Structures are given as C-alpha cells and as structure tokens.
Amino acid sequence: MTGLEKILSQIEYESDDRCKTIIANAEAKAQEIISEAEAQAKAEADKSREAIEKRVEEIKQSTASSVELNRSKIILKAKLEAIEDMLSKSLDTIKSLPDSEYFDMLKTLILNNAKDGEGVLHLSEKDCKRLNDGFIADVNKSLGSGKSIVLGENTDIDSGFVLVYGDIDINCSFDAIASSKRDELRDTLNALLFAE
Numbered sequence: 101m102t103g104l105e106k107i108l109s110q111i112e113y114e115s116d117d118r119c120k121t122i123i124a125n126a127e128a129k130a131q132e133i134i135s136e137a138e139a140q141a142k143a144e145a146d147k148s149r150e151a152i153e154k155r156v157e158e159i160k161q162s163t164a165s166s167v168e169l170n171r172s173k174i175i176l177k178a179k180l181e182a183i184e185d186m187l188s189k190s191l192d193t194i195k196s197l198p199d200s201e202y203f204d205m206l207k208t209l210i211l212n213n214a215k216d217g218e219g220v221l222h223l224s225e226k227d228c229k230r231l232n233d234g235f236i237a238d239v240n241k242s243l244g245s246g247k248s249i250v251l252g253e254n255t256d257i258d259s260g261f262v263l264v265y266g267d268i269d270i271n272c273s274f275d276a277i278a279s280s281k282r283d284e285l286r287d288t289l290n291a292l293l294f295a296e
Contacts, residue, residue, distance in 0.1 A: 118242075133193060138292055144185065148178045187285060191274055195259045199230050206261060207239050209272050215265050216246045222255035222262040 156171045197205065210221070223231065231251075240248050255262050260273035278285070 133190070136193075140186070140189070142292075144182055148182050152178050183285075187278060187282070191259075191278055194274055199232070203232060203235055207235070207242070210239050210249065210261070210263065211242055213263055213270050213272055214243055214247045214249065215268070215270075217248075217265055219247075219249045219270075220252035220264040221249045222252045222257075222264065224257050224259060225254040227259065227261075228254050 152171075152174055155174055159171065194202075194205070206227075221236070228251075236249060236251050243249070249263070252264065257273035258275055260275070260277065263270040263272060
C-alpha cells in the first residue's frame, strides 16, 4: 500500500467514524425530543381527560339519550386537538434547535436523501443567513462517491430544505415531512396519549 493509499484509507476511516458519531448524536437527540414530547403529551392527555370527563357528566345530566354520541365527539375532537398541538410543538422544537444541532439534523437528512450526481440544495432565507460557511463542504465530504451538493437560491419554505436533481425535487422541509407522515404520527401519538 502506497503512502497516498494509506492517507486515503485513514481519511476514509476517520470520515466513517465521524459520520457514525454524528448519526449517533442525532439519534440520541431525536430520542430526547421524543421522550420530552411523550412526557408533555401525557401531561396534556391527563389535562384533556379531566376536561372531557367533566363535560361528559354535564351532558349526562342534561340529555340522557344523546350522552354517548356527544361523549364520543368530544373525545375525538380532544384527541385530534392534542395530537395536532403535539405535532405543532414538535415542529417548533425542531425549528428552534441551536444552529449546530439544527444543521447536524439537516446534514443527516441530506445524507439520507442525496442521490447520485450533483444536487442543488435550497434553504429558507432564514437558514441561509445562519448557515455555517463550511457546511456544504462538510456534507460533500460525508457523501459517498459520485454524490455532491451545491447551495442554490433561497426557497419559500420555513425550515428544512429542498434538494433538486434536474427535474426531481426532494422536499425535505419539516412541514412537508410532517404533512406526509401526519396520519402515521397521529396513530402513534394516539396510541401513546390515549392507550387504555
């Protein structure tokens, strides 16, 4: 093995090690956010249950024949409101992460969504302003062979990014991700919040 091959091998080893560390840190942070969201969801669920039970008693006293129908409507509405509130608060938490954690999360998303060739990364105006000068170079170092990104113009999103490969747009804005996963997230949060 030549000296250059040893250096390249060492760089590859260090890059793989760094990627594993970043991914582990991102997964740990994601688990921390999930744990906080679960705790908050449980507290809000308890509060919602108390309000629902009080309302159910009022309905039973006033209208015995329609009590079950009204109770079901109130519970469903409370569950949906609680779930929507948790989704909104989770997105707000992600959007308000410190810059380093926020861009570590973006980097992980880029690495998971990058395709072969050169992609054009579009961020929000806000994210472009707080973007670290070495971010693009760091992401490109972490991408596999045959993959790279360049920074494109600002795009009209709130957070996350849009990655463009010719005619293909990969929308990884956090609002789009949440929207595409909304039913799945509702089912998961419903099971966590209202398991009986």
